[in-house]
Amino acid sequence: MRADMKEKQRVIILKLEKAFLICLLTASCLATAVINAAVFTVESYVEIPAALISVRATDAAADYGAQNLLDGDSATIWHTSWQPAPAALPQSLIFDFTEAVKLSSISVLPRQDMDNGRISLFNLYIKKPGGEFEAVVEGGEWSYTDNIDYKTAIIDPPVEAASLKLEVLYGLNGFVSAAEVKFTGVLTGRVLTAETEQETVPKISYDSVGSIGIYADDEHPRYPGTHVIDNDPDTIWHTDWETGDGIFPHRLYIDLGGEYTITGIRFMDRQDGSQNGSIIKCILYSDSGQETGAVEPTAPNRQVREIPLKRHIKTNVLIIEVTEGYGDFASMAELSVQTEESGVITSWDAFH
């Protein structure tokens, strides 16, 4: 083949290759774009502010308390006791979050001055709001041969957490120590208190109407929660405006007497002409802490309103957390819960 022919051929091949590459790139770009548009909502992870975290340890030497892990100072450390003998392993740290966070990682800065106690083998457990500790990482290992920077354990997929337990199975030379701990995740904006911790494991005594149990965390003595399922549109649940704390959220617990998949609720506003307490915004929770996010019922009209759920939740106890109501109260005349298994339950049918 002549040299100029060869050159021409090479150019053609190059052009073909380039076209093929562009084609590949375009196809892959399009596919990515479609996937991004259709499926993913990218959550951006932030560092969880130390102000939302408290920590306790199963053991600590005097002056080496666990709070040294959250003080932003790499020179102050948590260390298990070493006298008269090193504390037996495992030892654990428990981090509690005052706001529910969806955790995506934990990073631990080892002590910088010597290697005693640097965490090398561990388990991680997460407690969801109202739940029990469940393992998310078992037999995690950190090594210090390459550097003594932050060591990270990824929590994949991220998990909503009220607490995280770091159980140290082995620290170097049989001690346990660390200088700082930080977390990344998504702040859910859901404030956790001892009360909300309790509510998703209902140890509540319910008043019952038929087979349905009802508990309101705030109710006026003459306007109890049971009024929402008594088949009478003239009787209402109303938060206590005389002695109640008046602080939102207000919660209504409906013990369904069995597990149901909730597809929505309907409720009737008070019928006496006043709008006080009519629900503006609420969140529905399952007894395992599954939630709908903030939902807004159709506009208050002093009649029947609906909250259909895009994401159905499965539960024995449905919790309706009212986060905003007219006049800073919460009230409701009647309620029906719509389920996948049995259609409408509670009293709705009687006056529909």
Ligand SMILES: [Ca+2]
């Ligand atoms: Ca420190």
Ligand SMILES: [Ca+2]
């Ligand atoms: Ca009623």
